[in-house]
Amino acid sequence: MTITLVGAAGGEVTGSCYIVETKQARILVDCGQFQGGKKAEAQNRPPTAPNFVLDAVLLTHAHLDHTGRLPLLARMGYTGTVYGTPATLDMTGLILRDSARLQVADNERNNRKLLRAGEPLEEPLYTPEDAEKILLQLRPVPYQQEFEAVPGIKAIWHDAGHMLGSASIQLIVEEDEQTKRVVFSGDLGPRSAPILREFEPFQQADLVFLESTYGGRDHRSFEDTVAEFERIVIDAVNRDGKMLVPTFAVGRAQLITLLLGKMFRAGKVKPFPIFLDSPMAIEATNIYAKHPELFDEEMTALIRDHPLRDDLKTMKPTPTADESRAINDVRGACLVMAGAGMCNGGRILHHLRANLWKPSTHVLIVGYQAQGSLGRLLVDGAKEVTIFGEKIAAKATIHTLGGFSAHAGQTDLMHWFDVIAPSKPRVVLTHGEDDQRAALAKQIQQRHQLTCKLPKIGDVIEL
Numbered sequence: 001m002t003i004t005l006v007g008a009a010g011g012e013v014t015g016s017c018y019i020v021e022t023k024q025a026r027i028l029v030d031c032g033q034f035q036g037g038k039k040a041e042a043q044n045r046p047p048t049a050p051n052f053v054l055d056a057v058l059l060t061h062a063h064l065d066h067t068g069r070l071p072l073l074a075r076m077g078y079t080g081t082v083y084g085t086p087a088t089l090d091m092t093g094l095i096l097r098d099s100a101r102l103q104v105a106d107n108e109r110n111n112r113k114l115l116r117a118g119e120p121l122e123e124p125l126y127t128p129e130d131a132e133k134i135l136l137q138l139r140p141v142p143y144q145q146e147f148e149a150v151p152g153i154k155a156i157w158h159d160a161g162h163m164l165g166s167a168s169i170q171l172i173v174e175e176d177e178q179t180k181r182v183v184f185s186g187d188l189g190p191r192s193a194p195i196l197r198e199f200e201p202f203q204q205a206d207l208v209f210l211e212s213t214y215g216g217r218d219h220r221s222f223e224d225t226v227a228e229f230e231r232i233v234i235d236a237v238n239r240d241g242k243m244l245v246p247t248f249a250v251g252r253a254q255l256i257t258l259l260l261g262k263m264f265r266a267g268k269v270k271p272f273p274i275f276l277d278s279p280m281a282i283e284a285t286n287i288y289a290k291h292p293e294l295f296d297e298e299m300t301a302l303i304r305d306h307p308l309r310d311d312l313k314t315m316k317p318t319p320t321a322d323e324s325r326a327i328n329d330v331r332g333a334c335l336v337m338a339g340a341g342m343c344n345g346g347r348i349l350h351h352l353r354a355n356l357w358k359p360s361t362h363v364l365i366v367g368y369q370a371q372g373s374l375g376r377l378l379v380d381g382a383k384e385v386t387i388f389g390e391k392i393a394a395k396a397t398i399h400t401l402g403g404f405s406a407h408a409g410q411t412d413l414m415h416w417f418d419v420i421a422p423s424k425p426r427v428v429l430t431h432g433e434d435d436q437r438a439a440l441a442k443q444i445q446q447r448h449q450l451t452c453k454l455p456k457i458g459d460v461i462e463l
């Protein structure tokens with residue numbers, strides 16, 4: 001058996017994709033998109049050659065950096081099955097449709113420039129039709145149930161605690177009268193985060209691919225972050241301030257919603273208007289509501305006799321652009337969740353233009369802000385920024401809440417690995433920048449005397 005790394009290696013954190021090849025079959029584990037700038041995106045080619053026979057695709061979870069190249073498979077004629085947990089398939093539909101729409105819009109904008117420059121026009125990476133085609137090939141698999149994905153390869157999905165439906169996958173490969181187990185951690189979530197169940201590690205592997213996004217450090221504790229969030233909210237409400245939360249549609253928006261509902265229920269603050277100002281976040285929230293079987297005990301108990309929406313009567317989803325603009329006229333304390341999460345586009349921009357210059361405004365940064373994004377400029381203390389070509393003074397208070405990450409920090413990654421380590425697997429660290437995976441490799445060496453491989457894209461591992 002060979003496993004080829006087609007992404008999320010060599011210090012990259014995006015583009016997750018592995019080709020697993022036996023004498024009987026070829027499968028992909030994940031088929032993710034490279035993200036973050038032109039250079040990364042230029043790598044978004046199909047993961048396999050056009051004449052390559054592919055028997056199945058297995059998904060760990062729905063994030064674009066794990067699913068975003070699936071429409072390219074449809075485009076090159078792949079008609080086989082794509083397996084994932086039921087919630088992963090729901091979320092994949094949401095994420096790929098949104099991505100295809102953005103691909104087409106970006107392409108149109110780019111082509112207008114090319115046209116003016118007299119250059120040849122380009123095709124979008126993929127279209128909504130390509131996305132719809134591959135979505136018809138999705139098939140659900142339950143957690144914890146071994147099943148034969150292709151002849152000679154059985155697979156089991158275990159909860160990864162990272163996003164709704166997320167999983168680690170164990171392959172049980174029969175070849176040459178031998179059985180080998182290969183585990184893909186997928187992205188692992190922090191153990192203390194609410195809503196979702198925590199990860200369930202596997203106990204056995206001959207080879208394990210472990211993510212290392214935060215392999216070198218721990219986040220601020222979740223409890224401390226919640227306490228800080230509550231302090232900011234109470235203070236802003238007392239001063240009639242507007243709170244703007246640039247938010248990723250899936251995960252963080254639902255977390256903030258839960259925290260506010262709990263504050264209202266506990267009487268920590270009087271209910272005030274909340275706007276879920278993102279069509280995608282509204283849809284993601286509906287998908288969460290469809291899957292209460294995936295909630296952890298605390299969340300299940302919280303909603304058992306008393307649904308959260310009873311606490312959140314002041315929350316208003318605002319799907320249309322007109323409803324979004326009308327939020328500008330709301331007086332007094334309110335909180336707006338809008339995308340994009342890094343303020344590099346989306347409705348959050350018009351809210352920032354209207355409110356960033358006011359000292360009474362609070363901006364709550366709850367997610368990662370990449371170098372060069374408007375969100376990063378605000379975090380770094382810019383006094384003035386440009387939004388829609390207009391100079392806006394940054395007089396609002398900017399709060400950075402570091403503990404709401406959807407990724408496990410080093411301690412939790414080691415907790416997951418400690419369970420599988422006694423089976424003495426070969427270890428390959430992926431999905432991490434070089435300093436992070438080197439730090440995790442050091443920990444694993446010290447604690448378990450196992451040497452980790454830090455692969456490059458294109459590396460082939462034989463087992």
Ligand SMILES: [Zn+2]
Pocket residue numbers: 061063162187
């Ligand atoms: Zn992820």
